Each structure stands twice: as C-alpha cells, then as structure tokens.
Amino acid sequence: MQHRTDVEAADALKDAHKRIISEIGKVIIGQDEVIKSVLISIFSNGHCLLVGVPGLAKTLLVQTVAQILDLDFSRIQFTPDLMPSDIIGSEILGEDRSFKFISGPVFANIILADEINRTPPKTQAALLEAMQEKAVTVAGVTHKLAQPFFVLATQNPIEQEGTYPLPEAQLDRFMFNVSLDYPSFKEELQIVKNTTSSSNIQVDKVLNAEEIIYFQHLVRNIPVPDNVLEYAVKLVSKTRPNGGTAPAEIKRLLNWGAGPRASQFLVLGAKCHAVISGKYSPDIEDVQAIAKPVLRHRIIRSYHAEAEGLSADDIIQKLL
Template sequence: MQAEYRSEVEAADALKRAYELTRAEIAKVIVGQDEVVKSVLIAVFSNGHCLLVGVPGLAKTLLVQTVARVLDLNFNRIQFTPDLMPSDIIGSEILGEDRNFKFIHGPVFSNIILADEINRTPPKTQAALLEAMQEKSVTASGVTYKLAQPFFVLATQNPIEQEGTYPLPEAQLDRFMFNVALNYPTFAEELQVVKNTTGTTVAEVKKILNGEQIIYFQQLVRNIPITDHVLEYAVRLAAKTRPQGELATPLVKRLLNWGAGPRASQFLVLGAKCHAVISGKYSPDIEDVQAVAKAILRHRIVRSYQAEAEGMSTDRIIEQLF
C-alpha cells in the first residue's frame, strides 16, 4: 500500500476520498444518520469499537451489515440472549475422530462482529469479548488464538427496555471507543426510508476497501502529526471529568461521581486525528477533539444523584467542560 502514495499528504487525501466513497455507498441503504455513519467509520479507521444505542427500528443492525459489505470484510452476527455462553462466542474444544481434542472457532473469529443487543446476556458471557476487544485474541484451554485483522466489535443496545437486561460493566464499556446515540429520523428521512423499503427494488452497494487497505489507513491515522497544545487539550479534557483529580472544577465535583480514564485521552487524540483527515486537514485542532468528545466520554462518566435530580445529561456536562 505504501508504494501507491508518494507522501503522507497524498495518503491522507486518499483516506479522505475512501471515506467519502464509503459513506456514499452506505447512503444507498441507510437514509440519514449522517453523524452515526461518520462515527462508525472514524472508529474503523482508528481501530476502535463502537456501541450503537437506540430504540428498535432505527436500522442499527442494517447499518453494521452494510458497513461490512462496503468494506469487503468477513462479518458475523451474534444475537446476545440470556442463555448465551462464552463458548458460543469464542468457540470450544471437541473430541475429534482421532480421539484428540481440537478447537472449533466461534463466531468471534471474523473481521466485523455485530454484538446484537449486547446487554441481554449475563456479565459472564459479556466478559468473553474483553480479551478479544483489547488484545485482538482469545484464550481457550490455556491456548491463545490470534484474531483476524482488522477486527471490530460493533454492538447494539436498546436504551428503553430494561427487563431481562444486564448493565454493561465499566470495563466492558471502556473498551468501546464510541458510544453513539441514534435518534429518530426526520419526517423527510422517514418518508424516504418507507419509500425505499416497501417496494421491490433492493439497493446494491459496491465494495470500496479491503482489509489490507484499512490496516494501512489505521497506521496512517496514527502517523498524523498533532501539535502539543491540541494533545494537551485532549488529555486535559479527559482529566477534567475526574471529580477526585487535580483539574476537577466545582461543577464536576458536584455533578460526577466518576470520570474517564487514560483510554479516553488516547481515543480523543486518535479520533481527532481521523476526524481532521476526513475533513480535509492534515493535523487536528481543538474543534476536531470536541467533535468526537461526546461519543468518547458519554459512557465513561458516571453522573451523581445531584446531576440526575437537576436533569443534567452527560452530553450537557461534557459541553460544560469544553
């Protein structure tokens, strides 16, 4: 891949074009949800995972399936249910005909994993994804197996139905780069959705990128230069969410019980770099950090009772920190 581009500037331009082409193909199937699609693609190019939170019927599953088709990657869907076991995700050993045990790969051995309704399975099964999401490997019977690259977990969650669900542990949430909130479509968008889905025409999408190109662009994003003051702003923004920290304001001490960890700082920098490139810039500025901050921080801060009593949402608190 490197031989195709004479400089990193040319490579950055290629990433921007690839992003625009990918987004255009996805738009053939997904109407609206521009910011959601943008966040998912930033997560892909930043080598991060994405949690999509929205009520039923907002095309969360369809979006993930479409992304996998456009990126020409292997895709597996795991429907999370209360009786799902860790072995149903990572695989298990069976006794073969030769009387020796052999490991049968589970659905996690794919490039894109759709963890559908991830909060419907107990913490024991949710934890089966922890190693896969962080180390890009799984361990079974003392043997570690590397996963295919690139590897992404795109999980969906229904925020309104709590019966029969299990809250995601903080350690699990922290491994998601983005927590993306999906909203209802506008009237015009819903009109277009109904028109597209109640006829006989099926939208065909083209494959834009393959795994090798995505891995190259992921490395390119890491190589994007960032100035010291923008880097410091990103780290300071994450540190300001910690009520026990030295940078905490009286507002944070009053409204938050817990803040974001160092992984948030890392994702703020990577996300800002990628956001800058797809916006036509060659180095991120503070606006790029702010553009990705809500989706990175909203699942990493815990509101206090005072914040809930005052009706202060996590997004409003993050805006105060800007």
Template sequence: MAYSSDIEAIDALSESYKRIRQEIGQVIVGQDDVVKSVLISIFSNGHCLLVGVPGLAKTLLVNTLAQVLDLSYNRVQFTPDLMPSDILGSEILGEDRTFKFLKGPVFSNIVLADEINRTPPKTQAALLEAMQEKIVTVGGNTYPLPRPFFVLATQNPIEQEGTYPLPEAQLDRFMFNVMLSYPSFEEELRVVKNTTINKSVSLQKILNAEQIQYFQSLIRNIPVTDHVLEYAVSLAVKTRPGTAMATEEVNKYLSWGAGPRASQYLVLGAKCHAAISGKYSPDIEDVRAIAEPILRHRIVRNYKAEAEGISTEQIIRKLF
C-alpha cells in the same frame, strides 16, 4: 499500498471516506453522525457501542458496512442463556480421537453483538477480553483473531428488565458510545418509500482488509501539535471530581470521571476526524467533534445531577 507520501495517503483516505459514505447512503437514510462515528472507530482501530430503540437500522448499517469494506461479518444475538463458547468457539473430539477447535462467530472482521446487555457478565467478559487482546484462548491454546477486528455492540435503552448492564470498566473498552435517535419526518418518508417496493441495491466494494490496516497505521503517524494534545488530555482530566483541574460543575454533578483511555481515544479520534475531513493535522475543533461519544460512557453522574435533570452531554459541553 504505494503512496509517495503520507499527505497523498491522507488525501486517499479522505476520498475513500467520501465514497464509503456515498455507497452506505444508498441503503441507510440519514444517521450521518452515526455512520461517521462508526467509520472513525474502524479507522482508529477502536470498538463502538450503539444505543437506540429497535428498528433504527443498526443491524442493516453493520451489514452494509461489511459489504462496502469487503470484510467478513458475523452477527451474534445476545440472550440470557448464551455461553462464552457460543461466541469464542469450543474444542470437540474428532473422529481421529484428537481435539479440534471449532471457531466461533467472533472469528470475523466485524462482529455485531446485538443487545449485549441481555447476556450474563461471564459471556460479556469473554467478548470484551477478545476485544482488548485481539486473541482467544481456549483449552490452553491461543488463537489470533482476524485483522482488522471490530466489535459493534448494540443496547436497547428502554427494556431494562432481565438485562445485565455493562459495568463502567467494561464500557471503557468501547471507543465510542453513539446514541441513535428517531429519523426526521422526511427521512422516515424516504425509508418507508425505499423499503416497501421491490428495490435491490448493488453495493461497490471501496476498501479491503489490507487497505484498512494501512489507514489504521497511517492515522497513528499523523502529527499532533502540543496545544491540541494538551487540550485533549485536559478535557479528560477535567472530568475527574476532586482533582486540581476539575470544574465546579464536575465536582457538583459527577461521582466519577474519565480515565487515561479517554485521553488516548480523544487524540486518535481527532487525528482520524481531521484525516477524513482532508486535514493533515488535527486542531481543537476535531477534538470537540468527537468528544461527546468518547466521554459520554466514561463519566458517572451523581444523584444530584439526576435529580436536577442535568444530562451527561450538558456537562461535557460545559467543559469546552
């Protein structure tokens, strides 16, 4: 990709982002913050967890995204009887009496892990290892996953019977935890209008795998001033109860705080948020814009917070 400077490349990224939003808008009505978070995750080379009730177009969003970004896409419906080999693939004995590796659905650019909390920890761990290492090891052989590699997992917050909630250490692998809410009345009217007629939308391909990888490395090259870096790190450090920088609310309402990965993602996310907004370096506003979905699943409230009805979001906003 031939750009004369990083500034020109950031302008190209900002322009591509607007075009991607426009294309997705033909299919997905509303959900602006969700689309933004998912795209920031992709350009920051992170993974995303979507939490919302059924029927809020989570699967449709991922499918649309894969088409617009010209990426391969697989959807895995997580069930209690799903085995690690159903995701990663397995070795089979071929006709020539040698073992051949049959690749599983994880070998694609975008993997939608639908209802990840419905499957046992062993299978969850297999996917989470692939997310972290970007490789799969089966039968002593290592297979690299295609790049870019992005996991979008969904969780249904209502039915908790027969589910296996993701442990905090594994939730930490996700860059964002995005909450989906119901559409507004006007948005739902548009959804029903568009989906109850014979209407087919042809989507344009805006970027490809090579361009996305280029932009992922561009994001890491964006300079950050010391005061923004310090602000991002202090935001994560303040969430740790019993430490020198912890606030009064944190000590009172949290039993666990965010780890160093939160600081890394706050800086990366702020860089990406600045770039798609057409800025060449992030400021404190960019850190605040992405702080909630990054910190939400990394801090654990205690019984006092739950008893008093203090939400995780309220605690995070107080830290600003």
C-alpha cells in the same frame, strides 16, 4: 500502496471515506453522525457501542459497512442463555480421538454484538477479552483473530428488565458510545418508500482488509500539535471530581470521571476526524467534534445532576 507520501495517503483516506459515505447513503437514510462515528472508530482501530431503540437500522448499517469494506461479517444475538463457547468456539473430540478447535462467530472482521446487555457478565467478558487482546484462549491455546477486527455492540436504552448492564471497566473498552435518534419526518418518508418496494439496492466495494489496516497505521502516524494533546488531556482531567483541575460545577455534577483511555481515544479520533475533513493534522475543533461519544459512557453523574435532569451530554457541553 506503500509508496504513497503521507499527504497522498491522507488524501486517499479522505477520498475513500467520501466514497464509503456515498455507498452507505444508497441503503441508509440519514444517521450521518452515527455513520461518521462508526467509520472513525474503524479507521482508529477502536470499537463502537450503539445505543438506540429497535428498528433504527443498526444491523443493516453494520452489514452494509461490512459489504462496502469487503470484510467478513458475523452477527451474534445476545440472549440470557448464551455461553462464552457460543461466541469464541470450543474444542471437540474428533474421530481420530484428538481434540480440535471449532472456531465461533467471533472469528470474523466485523462483529455485530446485538443487545450485548441481554447476556450474563461471563459471556460479555468473553467478547470483551477478544476485543482487548485481538485473540481468544481455549484450553490453554491462544488463537489470533482476523485483522482488522471491529466490534459494534448495540443496546436498547428502554427495556432494562432482564438485562445485565456492562460494568464501567468493560464500557471503557469501547472507543465511542453513539446515541441513535429517530429519523426526521422527511427521512422516515424516504425509508418507508425504499423498504416497501421490490427494488434491490446493490452497493460497491470501496476498500479491502489490507487497505483498511494501511489506513489504520496512517491514522496512528499523523502528527499532533502539543496544544491539541494538552487540550485533550486537560479536558479529560476536568471530568475527574477528585482532581485539582475540575471546576466546582463539575465536582457537584459528577461522581466519577474518565480514565486515561479517554485521552488516548480523543487524540486518535481527532487525528482521523482531521484527515476525513481534509486536514493533515488535528486541531482543537477535531477534539471537540468527538468529545461526546468518547466521554459520555466514561463519566458517572451525581445525584445532583440526575435531580436537575442533566444528561452526560449536557455536562460534557459545559466542559466544552
């Protein structure tokens, strides 16, 4: 695996991506853009937030991806009474009168944080620390998490009663914010047909943990032309109403813009998008292709935008 040239490695990632998509397609009908975003964030070593109503196969998607990538999978159902120790683990007194650490469900490769906005900020923060540091600290001892480590959190956009919205600083830790939509009539027909029969669909493993880490390094090493870097940074700076580059229209529609992490994720995501599209270096189209999921949770609309019924996506579209 280590003796491939960069071009061969890029071709291998494109080929693996194609095989993963075809395996996922056995189980998940439609949701192509969502699947693409999840895979880009895994190969870019980022995390993903899925926003959609219940019943759109979010859990099934994550389980299927974990199976195909041969990774440990953990599902944490967030509830108002969940404690940080329920996620990261805790120390217990053993029979020999010494404390030993019992690891929590966060010690897996792929974590599904279901309904992350249902739990109080203290518990959310415990998971978000693990996402950032790739380690957890209990009683002064730091425990490293398994690599690769990927968090896919879900939120239900409808029910806001009894929820704790993620603060902006914590939302910023997610590379992508992906919106799930209802399936089309044709897709829903196929879903119902598949899920109401007794057939048991098996998926094949395509990659393992070592290969994923190898491809994550490859994505980091892809060269980026200066004009693409400048485009990504300019795009982000235009979202900042107090900055000098924001158009007058944007100053009116936004209260707050995206930070430097948005520029980093735009470039990383564009690199990965380029490779899976069969290119060896990203261009401006690759940045544009991932701009909405990178920026939509990092901009805060003004009263004017809300009064005019403009969504975050509408404003990003104006910038593009």
